[in-house]
Amino acid sequence: KAGVTQTPRYLIKTRGQQVTLSCSPISGHRSVSWYQQTPGQGLQFLFEYFSETQRNKGNFPGRFSGRQFSNSRSEMNVSTLELGDSALYLCASSFSGGLTDTQYFGPGTRLTVL
Amino acid sequence: AQKITQTQPGMFVQEKEAVTLDCTYDTSDPSYGLFWYKQPSSGEMIFLIYQGSYDQQNATEGRYSLNFQKARKSANLVISASQLGDSAMYFCAMREGETSGTYKYIFGTGTRLKVLA
Numbered sequence: 001k002a003g004v005t006q007t008p009r010y011l012i013k014t015r016g017q018q019v020t021l022s023c024s025p026i027s028g029h030r031s032v033s034w035y036q037q038t039p040g041q042g043l044q045f046l047f048e049y050f051s052e053t054q055r056n057k058g059n060f061p062g063r064f065s066g067r068q069f070s071n072s073r074s075e076m077n078v079s080t081l082e083l084g085d086s087a088l089y090l091c092a093s094s095f096s097g098g099l100t101d102t103q104y105f106g107p108g109t110r111l112t113v114l
Numbered sequence: 115a116q117k118i119t120q121t122q123p124g125m126f127v128q129e130k131e132a133v134t135l136d137c138t139y140d141t142s143d144p145s146y147g148l149f150w151y152k153q154p155s156s157g158e159m160i161f162l163i164y165q166g167s168y169d170q171q172n173a174t175e176g177r178y179s180l181n182f183q184k185a186r187k188s189a190n191l192v193i194s195a196s197q198l199g200d201s202a203m204y205f206c207a208m209r210e211g212e213t214s215g216t217y218k219y220i221f222g223t224g225t226r227l228k229v230l231a
Binding site for chain 1: 164217219
């Protein structure tokens, strides 16, 4: 079974631009979560989508948004990029997002904001 | 208060020896899941092992075992017979939310393990 895929793997943007990251979950998985990882803040939860609905949300500004499509693929958008948005963005999928569900992560998208 | 605490920012272990990575957690939920992930320098988070709060036995997956002490709220990862390829960052995570109804993964700050030849 194919794993979680994320595109693009690397991205360089300038301040003020916007960016869209894509995540394709493992086949059959309906829950997709997004995380931001930085050396200073560690791994921080952004949001989770299940059946095209945002189910959970972390403490990030409204510039960070996402969506999920009917095939469970998910996109994350960051508008008006800031230098501090430079990070590794990880997507994870699980079957249903339940309590004992294991999340499987993709390889990440490394975003650099100049 | 930190929900997941990993007190060892970095550790060294000799190849072929066993190593224990510490993790303590804090939750008032009766049901929760505990997970360990490995993150090599490439960046991808790799799932290692899972322990449910009601599991009577400690979880094991190959060379990985989880030393689960519920009363102490600890879920230490034990890696036996360390290999050079085990050098990576290790994250402890908890899935809780039965009480609130919103399940979230909470990650610790990680422990960087270096295996020495």
